[in-house]
Amino acid sequence: MKKPIPVGVSPRHVHLSKEDFHRLFGPDDTLTRTRDLTQKGQFASEQFVTLATPVGRIERVRVLGPFRNATQVEISHSEAVRLGLNPPVRDSGDHEGSPGIMITGPAGRTEISQGVILAQRHVHMTPKDAREYDVIDKETVFMALTPPTPKGMKSAPRTLIFGDVLIRVHDAYRLDFHIDTDEANASGARTGDQAILFKLGTGPMHSERQYYPQKRLISEHDVRKAIKEGLTILIEAGTIITPSAQDIGRKAGVFEYR
Ligand SMILES: [Zn+2]
Numbered sequence: 445m446k447k448p449i450p451v452g453v454s455p456r457h458v459h460l461s462k463e464d465f466h467r468l469f470g471p472d473d474t475l476t477r478t479r480d481l482t483q484k485g486q487f488a489s490e491q492f493v494t495l496a497t498p499v500g501r502i503e504r505v506r507v508l509g510p511f512r513n514a515t516q517v518e519i520s521h522s523e524a525v526r527l528g529l530n531p532p533v534r535d536s537g538d539h540e541g542s543p544g545i546m547i548t549g550p551a552g553r554t555e556i557s558q559g560v561i562l563a564q565r566h567v568h569m570t571p572k573d574a575r576e577y578d579v580i581d582k583e584t585v586f587m588a589l590t591p592p593t594p595k596g597m598k599s600a601p602r603t604l605i606f607g608d609v610l611i612r613v614h615d616a617y618r619l620d621f622h623i624d625t626d627e628a629n630a631s632g633a634r635t636g637d638q639a640i641l642f643k644l645g646t647g648p649m650h651s652e653r654q655y656y657p658q659k660r661l662i663s664e665h666d667v668r669k670a671i672k673e674g675l676t677i678l679i680e681a682g683t684i685i686t687p688s689a690q691d692i693g694r695k696a697g698v699f700e701y702r
Pocket of ligand 1: 566568622
């Protein structure tokens, strides 16, 4: 079995654009670091904002740094319910069609028209880690989480398996499985607990296989696209597969040989 991956629980937070920061905290304030986060360059600030909709409000939402091009609000599903919102599950930075919200700071307020998301659970890793775990960027995997049982009393284990966990590969990343507070509470996990990455056999679990458009030459681009869209690539006599496509496709199990 591959070595376990540490869990990092992300409580609700906002990433602000520079303009929105100054709207909320005034023209002279600066974003002040209190603690570095696991991923390089990311930090928790000592500043907080309030989120509000006509239905509800949530106070003490921490601002993370550095600034982003577009303001992004990451909350749990339970918090979304309190706000009367139904945000989509998204990878960071993908805001299209997501709900907006009113954000209030000590010096002012700003209403964003989109940017409220539930973060897609994900694992950060380096290319070296990716080779070790036999995964590629943007692939989705399963993570099994068994939090430690309380000391000194009898307690059954409570393993929770998370599906649709997005793999994110970058040289600067540090190995970490990021979940939100709902996901953490559902499993009883805390930051620093460990989870096991695994993949099921080839093909989708439920539903019939869907196939990638048939081509004579299969490139790495085709394979990545097929993996992303959950499609199977049919390999017939005479189909040519580039070496890199071969490598990635075999590992991901997207080929079906006829
Ligand atoms: Zn993350």
